[in-house]
Amino acid sequence: MTYFYHAYSGHIPSNVSIATGDTRTEMSGWWKMSRKKTSECFSILYYRYVAAMMFAVDEINRNSHHLLNHTLGYVMYDSCYAEIRALEVTMRLLSVEKMVPNYHCGGYSWPIAIIGDSPSASSLIMARLLGIYKYPQISYGSMLPLLGDKQQFPSFLRTTSNFTVQVVGITQLMKHCSWTWIGILASDNDIGREGSQDLLLELAKRGICVAFQEVMPAYKSESTLHKIVSKIKVSLVKVIIVYSTQLHLVPLMEEVTLQNISDKVWVAPSHWGNSLVFHIKDNWKTLNGTLGFTKNNPEIPGFQNFVHSIIPSTVTSDIFLNLFWEAIFHCKWLTENISTVSVQENLGSTTFCTGTESLKTIQTSVYESYNFQEAVSTYNAVYAVAHSLHNLLLCDSKDVTSKNESCANITSFQPWKLLNFIKGVHFMNTAGQEIYFDMNGDMPTQYDIQNFQFFQNGTSRIIKVGFFKSWAPNDEQIQIDTAAILWNDGATKVPQSVCSESCGPGYRKSTRKGQAICCFDCIQCSDGKMSNQTDSNDCIECPDNEWPTSEQSKCVQKTVEFLSYKEPFGASLAVVSICSSAITASVFCIFIRFRDTPVIKANNQDLSYLLLLLLFLCFLCSLLFIGHPETVTCAIQQVAFGSIFTFSISCIMAKTITVIVAFTATNNNSFMKKWVGMKTPGLVIILCSLGQIIICTAWLSTQPPFPNDNIKIKPGKIIAECQEGSSVAFACMLGYMGLLAMLCFLLAFLARKLPDTFNEAQIITISMFIFLSVWTSFIPAYLSTQGKYMVAVEVFAILASSAGLLCSIFLPKCYIILLRPEKNTRKHITGKANSSAK
Structure with a gap:
């Protein structure tokens, strides 16, 4: 005889044993002695586990294929939600009658496996003891994560998931609805404390904050409950997760309803189950919009008919049936202790059970506590044992003489030999549910997300609005139809529960x-x-x-900024540059056309041609600064500008020195006579320009200018510019040009009073003054601007200084040539015309 033990726990856990051979149910004397206690803690909420176990055993025994003509028997014990009683029953199973560990009489049939217990606290005690013997233990309700530690509990398995799985599901629900400011209420037991702590850790990982966490007292304390509910009422939190069993839940909801709190969304872990709080219509407005996690329990084919067929007169081995009958039909059984007189006296106030009542007349619904689908976890546990026995039988029949320890003789084997077979089961139950255990001994679970809906016409319902699959990928684990949810106060929009409003983009x-x-x-x-x-x-x-x-x-994309021909500013400077170049070319043509006139010949004709050509290039070189900077233009623009201007100033210097030499050489004894001629201007130009040529050559050889996209000057813009490469070289170029201009100005200023009608020195003095004024103003203006305006300042300085030289040196000559031809005579130039007039 092989026994199967069932620890039935609710307000009454119990224990069972199943036998191969003839099917029988045994009730211990210990149970009979504690019948009074059993009746006190009995609840129809947990009787469904007993019914499911009996149905599974009956179904297995009626199918010869399962155990190859062997049958199962069972023994039940009640732990009545007490750890000490669970330990006592476990010791009895391991010690037979005398409660002596490891002692048993010959002929005693050891239970092959243990189903239960439901509370985690009881399962912990049992698992520590049974783990020593590798005794298979399958719990149908214990969810404590610690029980998944195979080092401490090597023989513990369960047909439900641990707390952690549901915690992950609740956390994902919070993220899905964008709830970041929540409250937690926990009952003062392993479910509340362990579950809420795991939840806190998981919420912290997802950035969800807990506004308050309160532990509800184990015994009803009106003052404590009043404080907790008052805190809930004043809190801005809209979502509250309640990790509690029914024992703590009912008083809480009574107080919440009393204080008329109906603007909260209650999140109910699976421990609520189909709680009695949904029976109380006063709670319906409070609970409207509640989201509950319930284990996905498919309907077991034939189970409902089995339950409906239960009749006390035909089932004599189930001592719970009479208690169940009294609770369901609100009646009392007539016993021998009740006299006929007593019956007549109480007939008006008490309904007695006849045993002919039918469970088919009970209108079951999802709100009632005897929803038998919840018992599928017990059903699966029994079938897991049956399938493991089946595999053991096949192993034994194939190789009786095998030395493999996994195989054993079905008529005489120790329960620990069955453990590996139970761990390896993988089958589909009759409801189409896939059953197997993971490496921690847990069964992967799907949770349905249900919504409690209360309507103004006084009706209510619970509907499935989503699900959570623990084995699915992270981004596919939870699916919710928010449009199907009816929130508190009848709202269809997801309520907000945040401490601060979300920060938008930006x-x-x-x-x-x-x-x-x-x-x-x-x-x-x-x-x-x-x-x-x-x-x-x-x-x-x-x-x-x-x-x-x-x-x-x-x-x-940032706007690229540079001095462009397409914008008015750049186009204007380009037009001025081209027009000035055209004017310079026109002056050059005039000088060529009237090259034989005294005005042209008077002051070194060749130097005037060269200076006009250089001024023409000065105007054109400003165009190098306009347009998008390129490698070639950046390399030559500053060098071209500096070199051309240096050559121009050198020409003007040569003109100045020519005037000084010419007047100084009039003295017969002057040593300056040998410098009269073309060799002096050429030598001056070469010597004055040589320094700038050296500076520019060294600049281009070492650190030449290059194009650069400057992203730091102006926010939101890319300044396309030519980087100087070497700031020292750029400063030296400007400094040398300025030094040469100052020297030229000084010489011209000293020679301004030389006796001559058309004094070139005076004109040069004015031109150098204009030139120096422009470039002196350029430096601070250049340093105080950025981007394209910095380039524009330099272009303006080039155009202004070039125009100053053109106008001051060549405009007076053009005026005489074109408008006052009578003055374009040798006599007038030398001053003899004035003497004759006198």
């Missing part, structure tokens, strides 16, 4: 000092940064070539 969260991370202020992103997500913890910088929009919610 803002970042700034945590308030001393408060939870979910309480924050929204700070706009600083310049150059953006956030494109809601509730960003920090703003991010855009790539170098991009810039945030005005809303700072995304990055867009």
